[in-house]
Amino acid sequence: MGRLDDKVAMVTGGSGGIGSATLKRFVAEGAKVVCADIDEERGEKVAGELGDDAVFVRCDVSSLDDVTAAVDAAVQHFGSIDVLFNNAAWSSGGYVADLDPEAWDRSLRIMLTGPMYGMKAAIPYMLEQGGGSIVNTSSVYGLVASPGVAPYCSAKAGLINLTKTTAVEYGRRNIRVNAICPGVVETPMFEAVLGTGLTTREKVAEMHALGRTIQPEEIANLVLFLASNESSAITGQAVVIDGGLLSDCNLTGLPPVA
Numbered sequence: 312m313g314r315l316d317d318k319v320a321m322v323t324g325g326s327g328g329i330g331s332a333t334l335k336r337f338v339a340e341g342a343k344v345v346c347a348d349i350d351e352e353r354g355e356k357v358a359g360e361l362g363d364d365a366v367f368v369r370c371d372v373s374s375l376d377d378v379t380a381a382v383d384a385a386v387q388h389f390g391s392i393d394v395l396f397n398n399a400a401w402s403s404g405g406y407v408a409d410l411d412p413e414a415w416d417r418s419l420r421i422m423l424t425g426p427m428y429g430m431k432a433a434i435p436y437m438l439e440q441g442g443g444s445i446v447n448t449s450s451v452y453g454l455v456a457s458p459g460v461a462p463y464c465s466a467k468a469g470l471i472n473l474t475k476t477t478a479v480e481y482g483r484r485n486i487r488v489n490a491i492c493p494g495v496v497e498t499p500m501f502e503a504v505l506g507t508g509l510t511t512r513e514k515v516a517e518m519h520a521l522g523r524t525i526q527p528e529e530i531a532n533l534v535l536f537l538a539s540n541e542s543s544a545i546t547g548q549a550v551v552i553d554g555g556l557l558s559d560c561n562l563t564g565l566p567p568v569a
């Protein structure tokens with residue numbers, strides 16, 4: 312018995328680190344999956360490795376037409392859409408006074424409007440089917456801030472309240488909506504941050520109470536729980552999965568127990 316037997320799930324950003332790990336976990340638990348991403352080459356590879364239980368659909372989440380077509384494809388191919396994991400991301404950056412308005416708009420379209428499009432497209436099917444589970448990838452940056460990442464922080468914070476609003480709208484129709492707020496996860500996105508040379512893996516790892524960064528498979532475990540019936544009483548939440556990053560505000564200077 313798999314925890315997602317007879318369920319169909321769509322994952323945006325499915326070609327990436329967290330998305331592909333989650334797709335693998337979902338299939339191992341009995342789901343049929345749609346890998347939706349703008350990156351065709353990696354997406355086809357991810358879906359191909361999962362066999363007949365997976366299809367890739369090229370989808371730019373900033374386009375309502377693309378997102379609607381991807382959700383429709385899930386239903387046409389596998390018969391329903393039970394789980395939607397809105398997980399794609401792209402962001403511009405810079406200090407607020409220097410932000411490029413077009414890049415700001417694109418960041419919000421991908422990370423905030425995109426999940427809204429996904430829910431707009433999937434909810435009518437979920438209402439017809441009698442329920443569903445939606446998980447939106449926010450971030451610790453939906454809750455706290457760092458210099459230079461205003462578009463990312465703003466979109467991820469907005470996504471938490473979009474999650475809560477949708478949860479209170481559709482809870483009585485058995486549609487649950489939750490957000491996850493990861494700390495630093497070992498994916499191409501983190502590699503890109505390291506590529507700027509402004510920080511190091513060791514420095515970042517030290518900021519987490521666990522003394523290490525997070526693996527994509529550890530995020531996939533949480534998404535699986537929220538997607539499955541095991542979390543049947545959980546909705547409207549922003550679940551932090553950060554290795555203790557946000558708990559550590561060391562003002563005493565005392566080192567943690569080694």
Ligand SMILES: NC(=O)c1ccc[n+]([C@@H]2O[C@H](COP(=O)([O-])OP(=O)(O)OC[C@H]3O[C@@H](n4cnc5c(N)ncnc54)[C@H](O)[C@@H]3O)[C@@H](O)[C@H]2O)c1
Binds near residue numbers: 327372399401421
């Ligand atoms: N890696 C981290 O440390 C971290 C921490 C907190 C939150 N997150 C969030 O986790 C999610 C997954 O990120 P990841 O770490 O796996 O990074 P990743 O770069 O491996 O994956 C992101 C994916 O999104 C896709 N994408 C970008 N623009 C798109 C678009 N317009 N339409 C469709 N797909 C698009 C990319 O092609 C890529 O496959 C993101 O929402 C990210 O903000 C990541």
